[in-house]
Amino acid sequence: MWKVVGERAVSLVVTLLMASVGIYGALFLAPGNPATLLAGGHATPAVLAAIERSEHLNEPFFARYWHWLVAVLHGNLGQSFVYREPVTTLLAGRVGNTVFLVLYAAALIIAGGVVLGLLGALDRRAGAVITVVTSVGLGIPSFVAAIALITVFSVKLGWFPVFGTGSGWLSQLWHLTLPAVALAISWTAYTAQLTKAAVREELGREHVETARSRGISTRHVIVRHVLRNAMIPITTVSGLTVAGLIAGDVVVEQAFGINGLGSFLVQSTLQKDFASVQAVSLILVATFVVVNGLVDVWSLVLDPRLRAGRA
Amino acid sequence: MSVLEIDHLAVDLPVEGVLRRVLHDVTLPIAPGEAVGLVGESGAGKSMVSRAVIRLLPEGAAVHGDIRYAGDSVLAMGRPALRHFRTHDVAMIFQDPRAHINPVRTVGDFLVEALVERGERRESATTTVTALLASVGVSDPERRFRQFPHELSGGLLQRVMIAAALAVSPTLLLADEPTTALDVTTQSDVMVILDARRRERGLAMLFVTHDLELAAAVCDRIAVLYAGLLIEDVPTGDLRRDLRHPYTAGLLASRPDPVSPRRRLAAIPGRPLSAFEIGPGCPFAPRCPFAVARCLSERPELRDLDTGRVACHRAEELRGQLLSIATPGAASA
Known part of the structure; x- marks a missing residue:
């Protein structure tokens, strides 16, 4: 390995x-x-x-x-x-916001997508509803979601702040909830559909039939044989999703006025601040590549068949 | 008393939203310690019988008749009773161990899973299973325990499946073409082990196969299934001496002859019908060289005849003639 x-x-x-x-x-x-x-x-x-x-x-x-x-x-x-100023100094104050936002959205996507997908695969009626909801969700771009969320939850209901990042952990969580949701909607729908398909496929596998024939309880069959195996495609795609969030982040930071890497990239581009654009691009690409690398290693942990390598 | 009684079992499966009959009428008792070979062509419904016994039919299947284990109806069992039945009384050996064992969990996990599930401690389950591995001819059990299924050969993996089935000390084994997916050289090894362990423990077995010869080698009785209908049930000893059904005779005639292998292989004319295609008469009548008008209009009942049961209107009068067509070489002469 x-x-x-x-x-x-x-x-x-x-x-x-x-x-x-x-x-x-x-x-x-x-x-x-x-x-x-x-x-x-x-x-x-x-x-x-x-x-x-x-x-x-x-x-x-x-x-x-x-x-x-x-x-x-x-x-x-x-x-x-x-x-x-040195680009590093400019980035230092902004990286934290972006990392927080991306991780927050990733947590929402993985938790929401896997739960919805599992529910959809195991329950026929819930499955029909989830298919419709996720199909709609898949078609909502993050900038539309951002505007809709601001209108409803910030302007009309006043539950969340309109923009900014807040200071302190809890305040940050509160400030970044709407942006994270906006960023997460279509990816959650995507992850849910993928999870549903993966779980359905695993449910039909012969080894699941074997487990049932041995009287293994439904809960254990689902956890040990269905979810465990479905995790392989789910994590592969989730990893790509998180990498993709980095791109989607640019739009959401602009919409919510978050002072992060995304909005800095937009500003720098408009101001033709080449060194900054270069630095941000480099960070985004490096993150993308590293996340993919980590997903590769994680799938080796999940799937023993891959560990043998090409040898 | 029988350990298993399959009583007028009929099964409908949903095909594109419509229920389609795949088993018409199967009545088959199995005595404790008895091995019954369920033989038929692909699509005859033989796997459906074994799956119905352990309640593994696809969702939406309609099951008629009854299946009783030690007098209790399997079909009527609630969830806890069914779990108890599956974890203590019956074990199934599937055709393709590569597909039927979870590829991402270790062989050890697979072996102890059923025992742990019914409350045994992992250590004691490991001891039980390690001893069993040796008895099915798997060397180096400690190493096998840590390995993953893809690291084992098909034959070895099927032995693992047999050990897993024996681990729960069942009284009934269901073996669904257990050697069909293996290559020819390992088939006989695995079969010998399965047969020896079964006899040693006095387990009853329902052995599903398309291979009449193989079934005859390891079973006490042969039940022949054609288009979802049981057409013959005969003690293995009588199979060659005293033929009672033209289809069984045809099956015996179609096997290759080890003595003169260059003889052209005999075949039963026509194609096997699916269960839902059969007419009102005997399902085999369209292909049967002995069919008369009655065979096409009236379905023969499965009735007792000497040591076995047969579903053929002309069984008595054909008894003498069938032996000659079933002898290899005789049909082409």
């Missing part, structure tokens, strides 16, 4: 390196002078020359990339010329 884990780790590092080349290279694919881009569009020739020197822009591409990569690995994500 550890051999397979090692292989996955190597391919994860390779993927990250390739992604970083792409992200760094985008700077030179964009029209115009990279120094102008880094400066945010308005700069005197003296400033541009300084940037060219500090960013090694006169050197060959891979030498420049190397300088940049070494800096990134040392935790230096470059300088924002718009804010005139």
Whole structure:
């Protein structure tokens, strides 16, 4: 098993390196002078020359990339010329909000999706209702959900704040509930449908029939044989879902005025703050790749048939 | 008294929303310690019989008649009684161990599960099962316990299934084509082990197979199923000496001959009918070389004849003639 884990780790590092080349290279694919881009569009020739020197822009591409990569690995994500501050400082205050929001939404998705899906698979009548509800839920984009939730729960009922993140753990939870729900709706519906299908499929398996024939109680059959095996497809897809949340997060942060990575990405893009865009992109891609890697390892834990590897 | 009595069992299964008959009428008693081979072509309904006994028919199936275990109706059992029946009295050995054992749990988990479920401690269950593994010819039980099903060969896995079935000390074994999914060389090994352990423990067995020869080798009685109807029930010893039903004779004639293997294999003309297709008469009549008008219009009852039972209008008059067609080589001559 550890051999397979090692292989996955190597391919994860390779993927990250390739992604970083792409992200760094985008700077030179964009029209115009990279120094102008880094400066945010308005700069005197003296400033541009300084940037060219500090960013090694006169050197060959891979030498420049190397300088940049070494800096990134040392935790230096470059300088924002718009804010005139290191990008790391700008990110520090925002990462927490985004992580909180994404984990909150992920918890809602996994708990809600698995419970609804299981219920739908085990009970015929509940199944019919859940199919309809999740089909509708699947079609609700997070920006629509965000507006609807704000209208109903913040403006009309006044149960939740309209925007902001609050301070302190409980207040944060309260402030981020609507955003997390908005982010979670369609993914929960998706996870519910997937869980329902996976559980239905496992219920029809021959080994479940064996367990029944041996007089194993229904509860044990469901937990040990149906859910246990259905966990394999469910976690694989849940992992991808969580990775996908990072993209959906951009929209929701904008809608709820949350000061996180998503809204920072939008602002930086509008202000042509290239170093910040680069840094946020790098973080989003790295998170995506790492989450996928973790899901891969987790499925090795769940499915012994995969552990043998290709050997 | 019989340990199991299958009494005028009929089963309808839902096919695209409509109930369709898959078993017409099966009456079959099994005495304690007796092995009964239930033989028939694919689609004859033989698996339905064994599944009905352990109440594993698909959802929506309609069951008529009765099945009694030690006098108690299995069909009328409530949840606790059914669980007790399944955890103590009966055990089923399925056809394909690879599909019928959970692939993500260890072999050890599978083996002790039923014992733990009925309240035994895992340690004592492990001791019981380890001894059983040795008795079914599985070496290195400690290592097997930790392994996963995909790490074992099909033959080994089927022995594990047999050990799991024996673990609960049942009085009745249901074996549904237990060697069909195995390759030919391991089939006989597994069968020998199953037969030996069953005899040793005096278990009754319902052995479902399409292989008449195999059934004859390990069973005391052979019951022949055709299109959902039991058409013959005969002691194994009489099977070759005294043939009573043309279909059984045809089955015996169609087996390959070990003495002159180049002989063209005899076949029963026509195709086997499904249970829902049969007309008012004998289900085998359209393919039967001895059929007369009555056979097509009137369904023969299963009636006692000497040592067994047979459902054929002409059983008595055909008795002498059938033996000649069932002897390999004779039919083509």
